[in-house]
Every structure is written in structure tokens, then in C-alpha cells.
Amino acid sequence: MTSVKTPVLEVTDLKKHFPVRKGVLGRVADNVHAVDGVTFSINEGETLGLVGESGCGKSTVGRTVLRLLKPTAGSIRLVGNDITTLGNRALRAHRRRMQIIFQDPFSSLDPRMSAGEIVGELLDVHGVITGSERKQRVAELFEHVGLRSDQLRNYPHEFSGGQRQRLGIARALSLNPELIICDEPVSALDVSIQAQVINLLMDLQQEYSLSYLFIAHDLAVVEHISDQVAVMYLGRIVEVADKRELFASPQHPYTESLLAAVPAPDPARERKKRLLKGDVPSPISRPSGCHFHTRCPYATERCRVEDPPLKEVAEGHRIGHRVACHLR
């Protein structure tokens, strides 16, 4: 356990900009800086929780890592292999090692395919197994995610939201991936079902030593499932730390206010209210200096001018707790 292992996923300075075109000739007038220099890594069997407000670029990070979107800059290494610029054909071999679970259990399943076809679909693509072996594998996957094998021939509309999400998980598991990108997998579910799905994901992680990139905006869910948590704001990671550390002593003012907004199920506890004012600035024309200075209660002159790098927090904190703030 002491040897230094290659992380399952290593993302370095990843950028994804979407051009904003104008005029008849489609001149690139500006860029949406959806992801703007994001660096993180995930070890085997670990979960990195990625949180932030809607529009901060967390889903774009997930899709770019999967290479559903072409990265603008930076690098993505999957178990040591650089997949940043691979072409379609070369990428195919690596696709088996990372899969995705989506937020919307309705649009993530083809309504014209039976549950069995959906789960077995990717097995055919990679020609891993065929015939009776394939049938057996699909039935096995159904069982793993808590569905009955007599539901194989049902169509997606005959399942509930939670069951549909289980189908999506079974599909993601079918190729034995090492990394699963969970793009808000429980946000669309009832709270009671959320717990079931989260527990299922954690059980599967144990069993197959899966790594998760868990994208969410629900801090309670992230606290439950993650090992590390990264907080994103306007396309950048502003703070990353071990889960306990981050929740116990948040360093970035943004993290602080996010945590303060979590409802505590304890009426006696006094809450420090530090509600943020205003909206997230536009990712097209971003504020100068620290992107957060427009909403930060502690902002100084320096924050308005100089962009703070993501750096290790000094003494009194665990190694790996990094924050992008001039004041720390």
C-alpha cells in the first residue's frame, strides 16, 4: 500500500472553450470559458466529488474527460495513457475503461430498446462476449444493480426513475471500467431513491475498486460518497481537499458560503448566515483578477487585479488541501 501508484485519472490544466460566433462569416467573436485550467487526479477506488453552482463547468469537465468534447488545452491521462488528442479509432480501446452515468434517467435510455438490449449494447460494440455468455453477463449485471432478470424484455418507460438509473449504472458497468463519471446521478431522483442509488454506487465501488468522478451540487450527497472534494467556480477549481478537511475547515470564501447554505437538520444550531449576493458572472466576459471578487465579502484591491493560483494551504492543514485565494 505504500508504493506510489499511477492515478486512474490525471487531468492537468484542462481547458474547454466554446467559440461564440458572430456575423455571416462565423467570425469567432469571443469564447465561453466553460472549463478554464482545471487540474486534479483520482486514485484507484477513490471518489472525487466535484461541486459548484449550475453553469460553473462541472458537467463540461466530465464530458471533456470522456472525450465527448474536444479539449481546448491541457492533458487527460487515463491510467497513465495520454488520451487528450487521440483520434476516434485509437480512443475506442480506452473508452472501455471509463464510462458515464447521467443525471436524467429519461433521456439517457433509448426508448426503443429493451432493458436487456440497453445493458448489453456496449458488449456488442467491443465484441467482448457473444451468445449465451453475453446473455448470462447481462443477467448478472441486472442482478448486481438490483433489478430482476425477468425485466430484461421490458422497455424503459415501464421502469421507475430509480430503476432507470440502475439500468444506466448496469450499462456503465458492462465493460468493467476503472473510472465512472457520475454526472449528477441522483439529482433527478426522490430523496429516498437517492439514498438507494448512492449506496448501490458505493457497494459497487467496494466490489470492483472503481474510481468515481462524482459531479453534483448537493453537498450532503458529496460529503457522503467522496474521498476528496473539489469546488468549482466559473470554470476553475477554487479549493480541493480531503472531504473531512474541506467540510470542517473550508478555506475559500466561496466554499465557506456554499457550506453555510446547506440546511442543518438541527434547529438549535445557530447558523452563520453568509448568503452570496448576485449571480455567477458570465463565462464569456469574466471578472479580472480573482473571478470571485465580485461576490466575495473579503475582496481587497489585490483580488481585483491579480489572479490567485491554486496552492497548498500552509500550516495546520493536511497535505493536499489547496486553495486559490490571496487571503490564505
Add this chain to the structure above:
Amino acid sequence: MSSSVIEVTTPQPTPLGSHPVVEVLRKLFRIPPAVFGVVVITLTVFAALSAPWIVPIDPEEMDFDNLLSGISAEHWLGSDQMGRDTLARLIKGAQVALMVSLGAVGLGVLIGVPLGLVSVYFRGFVDDAIMRLMDSLAVFPSLLIAVGLAAAIGGSLTTVIVAIGLANVPWMARVIRSQGLMIRELDYVAAAEAGGMSHPRIIIKHILPNSVAPVIVQSTLSMGYAVLTEAALGFIGVGIQPPTPTWGNMLQQAFPMLDQQPLLSVVPGLAIFVLVLAFNFVGDAVRDVLDPRLKGVIH
């Protein structure tokens, strides 16, 4: 405090998934005009297919004792100025009408749908190039293409089918593209992509089946228009040439006789009217069934 036990039961799903196609047909037959349309089309197809057995008289045989006769025992629907049996010619014309509508729409679908799918899947430059090409094709009405083709290579069944078919191509491409635009962005397409599925396979397995519904509607409606266009071409004399009877050239030949024997014009005219109406009824009903949101909007 009494603790109540809440019985938890999992709802049993229906044992066998009811196939969507069966569901669509069931709904279709609850719409009266659709039933009318299906009956008319079925009868026409039946008559056209069994023509050699149910037509006792050769449609080109001339009966000089009965020129321009009305309804009679020898000629159930009368005869024309050359004594040819109108019923026999009507059924022979039905064959042509169906071949043209099926051929033209088939050609439109065969070329238009793949173009539309490629366009929507690859987006960007490919999309622009294909759709501008479609726009330039849509500029020409099918009648104009047909007249041009007929002038160049002569009027025949093939010319008519190709002319009407070409005119259908841009519409088919547009219709599947408009639906595909939405499907392309759905998560199951992303899942297939992330799973390493090849582009053609994603298009065929996911995008095509889920965007095909409006194409079915468009096809049914286009079949009606194809019948109408074929008749128009026949009437102006650039379509399929006599002696092959078509409903269009029957009308053209009946036109000078309008005051002597109106029945001669009424029969093919009515046939065109009823068959086009039938295709439109079915097309409308299919649209209502496939896309309930549009119900009552386009009527």
C-alpha cells in the same frame, strides 16, 4: 405511540413489453378518417395487384359499337371516344398511380433520409453543405423538374418517378434533420459515443429509429401529392405517354369530350380525389398518433 407496519410491494411490470408499433396501430384505428383512408388505399392496392384477374377486358381494346357510352352492362363505367373500357383503364391507371407514389416517395426517402442523418450527426460544415444543397433542390417544383426531364429524355414511368422523387428529397432530409437535431443531443447518444460505438452504428441504431416518425408522416402525405403530380403531368402531356392509361392522361383525353360524355372526366377525377384524400387522412392520423402535441394544430 403505535408503530404501524408499512407493507412494501414492488409493482409488477407487465410481463411482456408491448411493442410501440402495435400501440400506434391500435390508436390509428380509433380515428374514423384513418380507417376510411386505410380501406381506400387497401382496395386500390388490391385492385392494382389483381388487375390481370379481375379486369375481363383489355384496357387497350377498342369497341367501336360503344363509343362514349355511359354506364352499361358491357362497360360498367362507360367507354371513351375510342370505345376503350373506362373501368379497365382506371384499374390499369391505379397500378401506375401506386407505382409512381411508392417509387417517388421511396426514392425521396432513400436519398433524403441518409443525407439528413449525416447532416444532423456531423453538424457544422457538413450540415451546412448538405442543407444548402437541399435548399437549392427545393427551389425547383417537381412539375418543373419533370418537364425538364421529359424534354431531355422523354416522358416515361421512370422519368415521372425520378422527377417527383427528386422533388421529395429535400423535404425528407429536412424532416428527419429537424427531429434528429433534438435526438442528437440526448444522453443515450452520448452514452453510445462514450461506449466507443462507431458513428454509422450510432446513426442507425439510435438516431434513425428515434427520428423516423415524422418521416413516416411526411411519406404518407407525399404519396398523395405524388398521385396528384403524376396526374398533373399526364394532363399537360409530359408524363407517362399513351397508350399506357394513367389517371392524368385519361383526364386529358376526356377533357375535349366534357360536354358529350362528362362521365369520362368524372371517373378518373373522382379516383384521384378519393385516393389523395385517403393518403392525406392516413398521414394526418399517423401524425396525431405519433406526436400528440401536434393534435389539432395543423388542420
